[in-house]
Each structure stands twice: as structure tokens, then as C-alpha cells.
Amino acid sequence: MVPLEGRDFLMAGGRLAGTQPRMSRRGVLGAAALACAFSSRSAVASPASGGHLRFAGLVGSAADTLDPARMAVGNDFIRGRSFYDGLVALDDQLAVHPALATRIESDDFVTWHLTLRRGVTFHDGKPFTAADVVYSLSRQRDPAVASQQQFFARDMAEIRAVGPYEVRIVLEEPNIGFPSILALDSFAITRDGTTDFATANGTGPFICTEFRPGIVTTGRRNPAYWGVAPGVDTFSLIAIPDDMSRHDALLSGDVDVIGSANPRLVRLLREHGFGIIESPVGSYTNLGLRLDRVPGSSRDFVEGVKYLFNREQVRDSVFLGFARIGNDHPVPPEDPDYAADLPLREYDPERASYLIRKSGFAEADPALFCSPAALASADIAVVLQYAAQKAGIGMTIRRMPVDGYWSQYWMRMPMSFGNTNARPSLDIAFAQSFASRAPMNESRWSDPRFDQLLLQARRERDGGRRRQICHDMQAMIRDEAGICIPAFTTSLDAFSARVRGLRPDRAGQLMGYNFLRHVRLADDGAPA
Structure with a gap:
């Protein structure tokens, strides 16, 4: 096996195309096998300050869950990453690093060998072993579990313990990016045999002390945590869907951190x-x-x-500049594999009017289904409706409540807004939303050529060839899929002066939903 550090490994295997930083010459030219020998780089712990942190997110309902398999929205992910650990974790640049697995190896990208961390215990005191990994990954394949990632779990043809701390996973098809898939929230590790998720029994940095779906979640620091101890003693997590109420809670001191800060209120928050x-x-x-x-x-x-x-109006009027323009495919402009040479589809109401009238649906007055559950979708719908009116086309806006939007309207209506979080890799983004059998294929687009390119990319060792495949897939999505992506959002998280440790992160909102592992509190009001 050729040992590669975690970051270099991701360039070879965790991303669709190898980019920065460069893999070593030996890693590129001499590898008949691919190994992920995770570095045990020392993490610098934040000074533990203790105290209680209060957080308010956007979405909460009776569907809130502590089951990693069913986690689907932001507050679920925060709960999951506080109470559980995965086999791997992502850093702020989406590189794979060790968590409950310390080493991942494969010769052929089909059979993967995992070496597990020793000395880890669940919150109930049971030692963590290979049996827990086999159970946690295997249950994702059970249709009755209704896992959010059953699509990827089905690709694991065999999951077997070959020792107390060794697991072998055999895939249906080669996939050079498999370690990134293990970073998905659904693949967090639960204790072997767990079926009751009224509370959480994980190995994570916090122990669940209260869980009332749609109301509140609380946790306390895990004194036996195997990793870096979190900087707060306890936390409470609530959801405040109403935008102004959520910001008022921060301004009044009722909460310390809020997610999904409104761009229109950024200046006010900073002034205060x-x-x-x-x-x-x-x-x-x-x-x-x-x-x-x-x-x-x-x-x-x-x-x-x-x-x-x-697109410029969506960026400037809806997001007040806190966004980057999109080109109707899921790769953001800052990604090294972004197809910058694809022409940006410009706003052209005359051409739009011609095409829609040609389609015969100019008088159909189709409905745009939106909701606060899909960030800024109502505002984007207004921009689109106004543009349609200028083109002589009617469109109706249907604003739906947060509760039930994802299950009753999204992907079910002819035209509905969705909200997609950052993915650990481009392979996951393509496979999850655009492949023919993708579970989140919002437009029901299907093209065997695209599916073949996806499989080809998963087998390809050469980074340059993977980049070209990625480019071709972006072009196909842009031109053929029924998906309009006008902009990529800049995540805005707001916090009080006593909160320390929050920093930008490409993995998503609130440090990839991991912020409770990193923040601490101070009462002196000094600059962070």
C-alpha cells in the first residue's frame, strides 16, 4: 500500500478530480494500490470556557429526529454531529480526515479495508467495535429504515467485520471517491442493535439530555469523549422559522447563535x-x-x-451580494473543477417569451411552489414572476409553510423550489441529484450517457481525465436537466460577542454543522 496523508488522499480518491494540493509523484505514478493512512495531526483545542450556548435554527418540526439515517435538515445535522461521530470527517476545505476510522485502504476501489479507532466508548459506556460499524452501515440498506442515503448504501454489496477493529466493505462498482461518501450524516455510527432513537447513544462530544421534536434539544459535554473536548458545557437547540423572530431572539440576548442570517439584517447586526x-x-x-x-x-x-x-438580480437583490452567480449546474465558481468556459446563460426575456410561446404553455399560468424551508425561495420566485410578466408570461406563486413542504410539495409539483446543501464531493452531488436513479432527481432527468460518465469518473485514476469528465457532466446538466440554479449562497451565521471559534467553512452552514465542537464562550465582550 502507498501511504498518503488524508488531504492528499482526498485529491486522489475523495474528489471527482485531483486538484490542489498536488499528490506526490510517488502517489500519482507509483500507486498500484491506494491507501488512506490518516495523519494523526494534533488538533489544537480551544480553551475550555464552559457555560451554556443557545442556538436557533430555521427549520424544526415533529419530523425532527435523532436517527442518523433519517436526518434531512439543518437542525437534524447539528444534532447528529454533536451526539455522533462518523468514520471520517471533513475539514473546512472538504478534505477527508480521520474520525472513528484511522485508516482506509483499497487496491481496486471496489474492496475497502477500514482500521478502526480503539479506546472509544458510546455514551452508555459500551466500547466501540467493528460490530457497530457493520450494524450502522447495514441498516441504511433496509428499505424499512427509509435512510436518506439508502441510494449510496445499496452500493455496499458486503459490509463485514474481519476483526474487532477491522471492517471490509465491498462495493458493487469501483468508486475512487468512496471515503467521502462515509462522511455523509446518515453514516454516523450508532451502537449495534439500536432501534429506539428517543435519545441519542453515540460516541460524539455531547450527550443528549432532552429531545422534544419541533421544540427543543439539549446536550451536555461528554466527559469520556475520545477527541478534543468541546468548549461549552451544555447547549440548547431550537428552531424559529419566522425570520424576524429569529433575529429578534439574537438581538435581545435570548440566543447566542442563529443560522441563516438575513442578508438585509447583516448591517444592523454588525452595528449592534x-x-x-x-x-x-x-x-x-x-x-x-x-x-x-x-x-x-x-x-x-x-x-x-x-x-x-x-441571475445578477437574484445575487444583488435577494442575497444582497452574499452569493455567487450560478450556471444551472451544481458546481460553484470557487470549486477547482468548475467549468469556467461554459457560457453563462444570460437573462433574455425576449428569447424566453419566444420559447415559452413556442411551447404552447404561455397561457398556462404555472404555479411556482416555494417555502421558507427552501432558503430565499419566495424572494427568488418574486424575481422570476416579475421577469415573466415583463415577457408577457403569467406565473403564480404558491407559498407553502415549512412544516410538510419537503414531503408534500418539493419534487411532487411540476415546478418547485429546492434547497441543496454543500456536498462532500462532486461525485456525490452528481450521483445524488442528477443520475438517472438519483433519489433527489428533482427534474426526473435521465440520460444513459451521463450515468456512464459518472461510472467512468469513479474508476479513473488520472486527475486530468477526471476533470474533463466532470466538465462534460456540468455541460450536460446545464443544457439538458430541468434545474435552474441562479446563484450559490454565501452562508451567513450570526453570533453574539461572547461566542468564540466560529470561522468560514466550505463544508456548509455553521462550520459544516459542526460548530458545537469548536465554539466556546467568553463574557468579557472582547473581539473574537
Whole structure:
């Protein structure tokens, strides 16, 4: 096996294309096998300050869960990353690093050998072993569990313990990016045999002390945590869907941190001494047009709607500049594999009007389904509706409540807005949302050529060739899928002056939902 440090490994195997930093000459030219020998680089612990941290997020409902398999929204992910650990973790640049696995190896990208961390215990005191990994990953394949990542779990043809701290995973097909898949929230490790998730029994830095779905979650520091101890003693997590109420809670001191800060309130928050973390993440709010239903079944209609998007206006008016322009594919401009040579689809109401009238649906007055659950979707819908009116096309906006939006309207209506978080790798982004059998294929787009390119990329060792494949897939999504991605959001998290340790992170909002592992509190009000 050729040992590669965690970051170099991701360039070889965890991303669709090898980019920065460069893999060693030996790693590129001499590797008949690929090994991930994770570095045991020392993490610098923040000074433990103790205290209680209060957080308010955007989405909460009776569907809140402590089951990693079913976690689907931001507050779920925060809970999951506080109470559980995965086999691997992502750093702020989406590179894979060790967590409960200390080494991952593969000769052929089909059979993967995992070496597990010793000396770890669950919150109930049971030692962590290979049996817990086998159980946690295997249950994701059970349709009755309804895992959010069953799509990826099904690719694991065999999951077997070959020792107390050794696991072998055999995939259905080669996948050079498999370690990044293990970073997905659903693959957090639970104790062998767990079926009751009224509380959380994980190995994470916090122990769950209260969980009332849609109301509150609380946790306390795990004194037996195997990693760096968190900087707060306890935390409480609530959801405040109403935008102004959430910001008022921060301004009044009722909470210390809020997610999804409103761009229009950033200046006000800063004037009152609150901090703002700006993270250029790969998250986006998109409009999905189902190609299997009218009016999306008309190629002319779909293309016409794409020309109706005034991308600069979405960036400047909706997000007040806290965004980067998108080009109707899921790769953000800051990504090294972004296809910069693809022409940006410009706002062209005349061409949009021509195409939509040609489709025969100019008088259909289609409905745009949006909700506060999909960040800024109502505002984007207004921009699109105004552009359509200027083109002589009618569109109706249907604003739905947060509760039930994802299960009752998203992907079910002919035209609905979605909200996609940053993905650990481009392979995951493509496979999860654009492959023919993708579980989140919002437009029901299907192209065997795209599926073949995805499989080809997973087998390809050469970084340059993977980059070209990635480029071709971006072009296909842009031109053929029924997805409109006008902008990539800059995540805005707001916090009081007593909160320390928050920093930008490409992995997503609130340091990739990991902020409770890093923050600490201070009462002196000094600058962070």
C-alpha cells in the first residue's frame, strides 16, 4: 500500500478530480494500490470556557429526529454531529480526515479495508467495535429504515467485520471517491442493535439530555469523549422559522447563535456588535421543473424559464451580494473543477417569451411552489414572476409553510423550489441529484450517457481525465436537466460577542454543522 496523508488522499480518491494540493509523484505514478493512512495531526483545542450556548435554527418540526439515517435538515445535522461521530470527517476545505476510522485502504476501489479507532466508548459506556460499524452501515440498506442515503448504501454489496477493529466493505462498482461518501450524516455510527432513537447513544462530544421534536434539544459535554473536548458545557437547540423572530431572539440576548442570517439584517447586526461568518459554500436554492409533467415536458418551456432568470438580480437583490452567480449546474465558481468556459446563460426575456410561446404553455399560468424551508425561495420566485410578466408570461406563486413542504410539495409539483446543501464531493452531488436513479432527481432527468460518465469518473485514476469528465457532466446538466440554479449562497451565521471559534467553512452552514465542537464562550465582550 502507498501511504498518503488524508488531504492528499482526498485529491486522489475523495474528489471527482485531483486538484490542489498536488499528490506526490510517488502517489500519482507509483500507486498500484491506494491507501488512506490518516495523519494523526494534533488538533489544537480551544480553551475550555464552559457555560451554556443557545442556538436557533430555521427549520424544526415533529419530523425532527435523532436517527442518523433519517436526518434531512439543518437542525437534524447539528444534532447528529454533536451526539455522533462518523468514520471520517471533513475539514473546512472538504478534505477527508480521520474520525472513528484511522485508516482506509483499497487496491481496486471496489474492496475497502477500514482500521478502526480503539479506546472509544458510546455514551452508555459500551466500547466501540467493528460490530457497530457493520450494524450502522447495514441498516441504511433496509428499505424499512427509509435512510436518506439508502441510494449510496445499496452500493455496499458486503459490509463485514474481519476483526474487532477491522471492517471490509465491498462495493458493487469501483468508486475512487468512496471515503467521502462515509462522511455523509446518515453514516454516523450508532451502537449495534439500536432501534429506539428517543435519545441519542453515540460516541460524539455531547450527550443528549432532552429531545422534544419541533421544540427543543439539549446536550451536555461528554466527559469520556475520545477527541478534543468541546468548549461549552451544555447547549440548547431550537428552531424559529419566522425570520424576524429569529433575529429578534439574537438581538435581545435570548440566543447566542442563529443560522441563516438575513442578508438585509447583516448591517444592523454588525452595528449592534454581533459577528457574521461568511462562508462561500456550495449550497444553492434552485427551481426544479419536472420533465415528466406539463409544462416541463416541453424542452422549449424549460429553456425559456432558464432565460427568465436574472441571475445578477437574484445575487444583488435577494442575497444582497452574499452569493455567487450560478450556471444551472451544481458546481460553484470557487470549486477547482468548475467549468469556467461554459457560457453563462444570460437573462433574455425576449428569447424566453419566444420559447415559452413556442411551447404552447404561455397561457398556462404555472404555479411556482416555494417555502421558507427552501432558503430565499419566495424572494427568488418574486424575481422570476416579475421577469415573466415583463415577457408577457403569467406565473403564480404558491407559498407553502415549512412544516410538510419537503414531503408534500418539493419534487411532487411540476415546478418547485429546492434547497441543496454543500456536498462532500462532486461525485456525490452528481450521483445524488442528477443520475438517472438519483433519489433527489428533482427534474426526473435521465440520460444513459451521463450515468456512464459518472461510472467512468469513479474508476479513473488520472486527475486530468477526471476533470474533463466532470466538465462534460456540468455541460450536460446545464443544457439538458430541468434545474435552474441562479446563484450559490454565501452562508451567513450570526453570533453574539461572547461566542468564540466560529470561522468560514466550505463544508456548509455553521462550520459544516459542526460548530458545537469548536465554539466556546467568553463574557468579557472582547473581539473574537
